[in-house]
Amino acid sequence: MRRQDAPRVRITQRQVAELAGVSQSTVSLVVNGKADARSRIPRATRERVLRVLREAEYVADPAARRLAGGMNRLVGVFTYEPAFPAASRDFYAALLTGIEHQAEQLGYDLLMFTSAPVTHGRRQLFHPANRLRLADGCLLLGLEMDDADLERLATSGLPFVAVGRRETPGVPYVAADYAGATAELVGQAWDLGHRRFAMIHRDSSGESVQDRLRGLIDELSRRDRGALGTAVIEAASTTGLEKEWRRVRRAGASVVFVESPEHALVVLDLARRDGVCVPDELSLVTLGDPARATPVELTRIVPPRTRLGAEALSLLGQILDPQVHLSTDELRVTLPCAIAPGATLAGPADERPAT
Incomplete structure (x- = not known):
């Protein structure tokens, strides 16, 4: 023995x-x-x-098996930003929950690619230390993804799926319909009587950021032929929103759409400080879903993050299956978002009947 x-x-x-x-x-x-x-x-x-x-x-040996063309039932997860610090934990937790559950259902083990160092808040997909080839395929997570990386990965032969819409040709993805959900909330605000809109969005070129912005601008253009002159304001962080708040007030907006829930909470605090009552004097809508309870129930978009993770791994599993042949449309999946009514959207004060 x-x-x-x-x-x-x-x-x-x-x-x-x-x-x-x-x-x-x-x-x-x-x-x-x-x-x-x-x-x-x-x-x-x-x-x-x-x-x-x-x-x-x-x-x-997983590396030898991959070189021999075999399958390890091992899927990699690469996050461009660190997944576990408090700043990003809320964003990634639901995605990783969905991925983990689906991996269990499909019989895959997960490998977090963490050997590439984080530089200026981001990892490099093709850093020499990254061991992508140990896995049969890979899921990519991140607000912004490098187009050159995606193009290189698409021609590398390693199966992968991005979480979030990507414009790079040949990239399979599972995304949330942020444009459609934003347009729906714009329509709700318009129907309540709002005509003076402002938007605070992240200073980012990420597709999800641009989709939200497009949803707002396109719906306002459809409603009023683009004659509104909506104030669009960029914000780089949850600190230093004083300047953005002042621009919202100068624009005379009756409703402000704030992309980030964290930014929305800062705007709420600034409004309270200045004696501006939400939603009686200013309505507020956020285009994301905070992972934790908030002092006020925000009117907001609720993206299906857990389902996004699960569907992304399911799509990767189909790509890995030699018996499954997917069309171009089937390689790009968009999931609807829910709308939480909340308590921060009401008709503008000047449209309400006198009491």
């Missing part, structure tokens, strides 16, 4: 072949899942090799 503290010896394919009485190439075919009818390996031989593998507790 092997002592508990004795070092574990890794058995090789050659030793498995000797124990099973077969060639090493036969063991390789079985380990890599290629011992099918085309390989002409008898079922009894395959079962004998599998029995020896189980008894020897053989674990295939």
Whole structure:
């Protein structure tokens, strides 16, 4: 009996072949899942090799298996931003929950690609330390993704799916319909009587940021032929929103759309400080969903983050399945967002009947 503290010896394919009485190439075919009818390996031989593998507790080297064209049932998750610090935890938690649940359902193990260092808040997908090829495929998460990275990955042969809409040709993705949900909320505000709109959005070129902005501008243009002159205000962080708040007030907006829930909470505080009552004097809509309870129930978009993670892994599983052939449209999936009515959107004060 092997002592508990004795070092574990890794058995090789050659030793498995000797124990099973077969060639090493036969063991390789079985380990890599290629011992099918085309390989002409008898079922009894395959079962004998599998029995020896189980008894020897053989674990295939994942890198060697990938080089041999085999599958490890291992999916990588690459996040451009750190996933676990407090600043990003709320964004990633629901996505990773959906990915983990779907991986369990499909029988995949997950590998977080964290060896690439974070530089200026972002990881490099093709950093020399990144071991993408250990996995059968990869999920990409991040607000902004480098177009050159995506183009290179699309031609690399490594299957992948991006979470979030990407404009780069040939990139499979699962995204939330932020433009449609934003347009729906603009329509609700318009129907309540609002005609003076402002928007505070992130200073970012990310597609999800641009989709929200497009949803607002396009819906206002549809409603009023673009004659409103909506104030569009960029904000780089949750600090220093004083300037943005002043611009909203100077614009005379009766409703402000704030992309980030964190920014929305800062705007609420600034409004209270200045004695501006929300929503009686100024309505506020946020185009995201805070992960934690807020002092006021915000009128907001609720993106399906958990489902986004699950559907992204499901799509990657289909791409990895040689029996499944997907059309171009099937490689790009858009999921609807829900709308939470909240308590921060009401008709403008000058449109309400006198009491």
